[in-house]
Amino acid sequence: MDRVNDDVLDVLFRKARTHNAWLPRPVPDELLRELYEVVKWGPTSANSSPARFVFLRSSASKERLRPCLAAGNVEKTMAAPVTVIIAYDLKFYDKLPKLFPHNPAMRDIFANNPQLIEETAKRNSSLQGAYLILAARALGLDCGPMSGFDNARVDEEFFAAGKCEPCGQEFFPAGHVKSNFLCNMGYGDSSRLHPRSPRLDFNEACTLM
Numbered sequence: 001m002d003r004v005n006d007d008v009l010d011v012l013f014r015k016a017r018t019h020n021a022w023l024p025r026p027v028p029d030e031l032l033r034e035l036y037e038v039v040k041w042g043p044t045s046a047n048s049s050p051a052r053f054v055f056l057r058s059s060a061s062k063e064r065l066r067p068c069l070a071a072g073n074v075e076k077t078m079a080a081p082v083t084v085i086i087a088y089d090l091k092f093y094d095k096l097p098k099l100f101p102h103n104p105a106m107r108d109i110f111a112n113n114p115q116l117i118e119e120t121a122k123r124n125s126s127l128q129g130a131y132l133i134l135a136a137r138a139l140g141l142d143c144g145p146m147s148g149f150d151n152a153r154v155d156e157e158f159f160a161a162g163k164c165e166p167c168g169q170e171f172f173p174a175g176h177v178k179s180n181f182l183c184n185m186g187y188g189d190s191s192r193l194h195p196r197s198p199r200l201d202f203n204e205a206c207t208l209m
């Protein structure tokens, strides 16, 4: 496989910024569906795919999130066309017969080990959240990830009721879906970016053994 060119690296990493201000340009639902169709191919342990994504687009759904946010995250979140709750399903193992069909024993390996469930759900939903950011950038969107919010309050507000509002059916069953982090999404206003902070040099962050 050939390496991607420099322009792609710029779009995904080097020139991509965390955005806090948004242009008044909507994000169509079709693009969010396309986004998921890319994100879903990112690798997870045992193909467990524990992340669940809630795309908040309506002002009613944003208002439900508002009281859960740290003060510094309120304004930009309310202004963003989309805010994604990146969550994880602690019963992800129930989907393993579909996702890991060549090893039917895998479901029970997880089901009987609460520590492994928690660890796997958190690690892999974080990875999937990172895939979400990179896939969004690849599709021309900008992102603003956030962990400044009250997870327990979000979990109560969005995952305890066990209903998916638009589809009107049981979607995220009560109690076993938990929030990991949030990510605002849209088309960022580059004129409002702060200067970029430095990163660690190779010798500070890496070692060759």
Ligand SMILES: Cc1cc2nc3c(=O)[nH]c(=O)nc-3n(C[C@H](O)[C@H](O)[C@H](O)COP(=O)(O)O)c2cc1C
Residues within 6 Å of the ligand: 016, 017, 018, 019, 072, 073, 145, 146, 147, 148, 149, 181, 196, 197
């Ligand atoms: C998981 C995560 C949580 C973050 N939480 C917040 C937050 O709560 N509020 C905020 O303003 N920025 C938050 N940030 C943004 C980071 O500060 C920002 O991504 C980092 O400084 C790099 O900025 P750059 O992408 O523009 O270089 C968060 C970023 C990540 C990845």
